[in-house]
Every structure is written in C-alpha cells, then in structure tokens.
Amino acid sequence: MKPLTIRGKKLGEGIPKLCIPITGRDEPDILEAAGRITGLPHDVIEWRADHFRNVAKPEEVRKILAQLRQVLPGSLILFTFRTMQEGGKGDLSAEDYLALNEMVLRSGMADLLDLELYTGTDPAMPEDPLSSSPLLPLLSLARQKGTYVILSSHDFEKTPPEAELLSRLSLMESMGCGIAKLAVMPRTKKDVLALLSATLRASESLSCPIITMSMGPLGVISRAAGEFFGSCLTFGTAGQASAPGQLDAEKLAGILRLLHT
Numbered sequence: 001m002k003p004l005t006i007r008g009k010k011l012g013e014g015i016p017k018l019c020i021p022i023t024g025r026d027e028p029d030i031l032e033a034a035g036r037i038t039g040l041p042h043d044v045i046e047w048r049a050d051h052f053r054n055v056a057k058p059e060e061v062r063k064i065l066a067q068l069r070q071v072l073p074g075s076l077i078l079f080t081f082r083t084m085q086e087g088g089k090g091d092l093s094a095e096d097y098l099a100l101n102e103m104v105l106r107s108g109m110a111d112l113l114d115l116e117l118y119t120g121t122d123p124a125m126p127e128d129p130l131s132s133s134p135l136l137p138l139l140s141l142a143r144q145k146g147t148y149v150i151l152s153s154h155d156f157e158k159t160p161p162e163a164e165l166l167s168r169l170s171l172m173e174s175m176g177c178g179i180a181k182l183a184v185m186p187r188t189k190k191d192v193l194a195l196l197s198a199t200l201r202a203s204e205s206l207s208c209p210i211i212t213m214s215m216g217p218l219g220v221i222s223r224a225a226g227e228f229f230g231s232c233l234t235f236g237t238a239g240q241a242s243a244p245g246q247l248d249a250e251k252l253a254g255i256l257r258l259l260h261t
C-alpha cells in the first residue's frame with residue numbers, strides 16, 4: 001500500500017486517521033455538530049448527506065459544504081450519500097445519485113467522495129462494474145479535479161468469505177479508486193478474523209490505501225487495530241453513530257495513541 005497525502009494528512013502510514021460522521025437533518029443540526037467537532041480529535045469529517053432534508057437542492061448542498069469548510073478549515077471533508085441498499089437513509093435513483101455526486105465533484109468543495117461500488121449494476125452480476133459501471137466517468141472526472149474517490153461496499157447482514165472481500169477490494173483498485181473501503185457485519189468471531197485477514201492481505205498486495213471495518217459489538221477490535229492490519233482510517237462518533245459499533249471519538253483517539261507502535 002502506498003500512502004496517500006491529502007492536504008497534508010498522510011493516509012496509510014502510522015496511526016489510522018480518525019473520521020467523525022455528521023448526520024444532521026437540517027442546517028442548524030449540521031452546524032451544531034460541526035461546532036462540537038472543532039474541539040475533538042479528528043482528521044476527517046464525513047458529511048452523511050443522505051440524512052439531510054434538502055439533499056435534492058444543489059444550492060443547499062453547496063451551502064452546507066461551504067459552511068463545513070469554514071467551521072473546520074483544517075479537516076478533510078468526505079462527502080457521502082449512503083443509499084438504503086447499503087445501510088443508509090438515501091433514497092435516490094441511480095441517475096440522481098450520480099448527478100448529486102457529479103455536482104459535488106464539480107463544486108470542488110469536498111476533499112473525498114464516497115461512491116458505492118455497485119451503483120447501477122446488477123447485483124446478480126457483481127463482477128460487472130469494471131467494464132460497465134456508471135461510476136467510471138465520475139472516477140475520471142475526480143482525477144481531473146484532484147478529488148479522491150473512496151469506492152465502498154457495505155454488507156449489514158453478514159461477512160462474505162475472505163476471498164470475496166479481497167476480490168472486492170482489488171476490483172475497487174482496478175476501477176481506479178483513491179481508497180478502497182469495506183464495511184461488513186460479523187456473525188461470529190471468525191468473521192472478524194476473515195475481515196482482518198483480508199485487510200492485511202489487501203494492504204500488502206494493493207497499492208491504494210484501504211479502509212475496512214467489521215461492524216457491531218463483535219467487530220469493535222477492527223475499529224482500533226487498523227495500524228496493525230492495514231486499515232488507514234476509522235470512524236468515531238461525536239453524538240449520533242452512523243453505523244453500529246462505532247466508538248466515541250475521544251476514547252478512540254486515546255486507544256489509537258495507546259496502541260501506536
């Protein structure tokens with residue numbers, strides 16, 4: 001894995017970067033959360049725009065992005081619209097999802113953009129995205145704009161076999177992502193080991209940085225152990241969690257420091 005430096009923050013080396021999600025519904029909730037985060041340890045904020053009431057209005061979305069930048073000038077901004085199929089609140093057609101993300105990319109107001117690997121593809125043909133994904137034009141626009149794309153895949157029900165986890169991460173790299181991300185739900189402790197093992201192998205064989213997590217209480221170790229298994233970023237909360245198993249950001253920062261070798 002080659003580290004990636006974005007506005008002075010090096011992802012993929014040393015202590016994993018800490019990302020705090022913001023899930024407010026309205027401008028005041030979002031700004032209140034951003035204000036709280038100013039006093040907390042973090043590197044990245046993730047704006048989960050699928051929670052935002054006015055996400056269909058491009059000028060409202062740009063306004064929030066500008067305000068986040070103003071309140072948190074030293075934080076990297078990750079824009080995420082998480083669809084319901086992947087565990088979020090978002091309910092847009094694939095066409096509208098692509099248009100929203102294209103608008104954010106063209107605005108240049110986010111440092112990182114999360115795009116779901118299987119957008120607009122047939123779930124029965126999961127290997128298809130490489131040749132026909134509607135994300136390919138966005139990935140090339142992102143390269144022109146200097147915005148980093150996190151290609152992501154989530155499974156809130158189970159942990160697929162280790163080989164499948166690895167092949168998904170390498171598919172993301174083949175499509176040209178900046179960072180490859182997987183979040184899966186463990187049913188057993190062995191599932192957590194499968195995720196950690198896939199993470200280690202991917203971090204040794206791929207050149208892009210990766211982000212992985214095993215969700216829920218069983219997987220909590222994966223959120224603290226990124227430095228050892230090769231995950232470059234971990235999500236911690238300040239208030240409302242955006243996924244099961246996330247730890248409080250301040251406590252997580254302490255654990256990451258304590259474990260740092």
Ligand SMILES: O=C1C[C@@](O)(C(=O)O)C[C@@H](O)[C@@H]1O
Nearest residue numbers: 021080183213215235242243
């Ligand atoms: O994809 C992810 C990871 C996540 O699901 C987690 O488990 O921490 C949290 C989400 O906000 C983020 O978009």
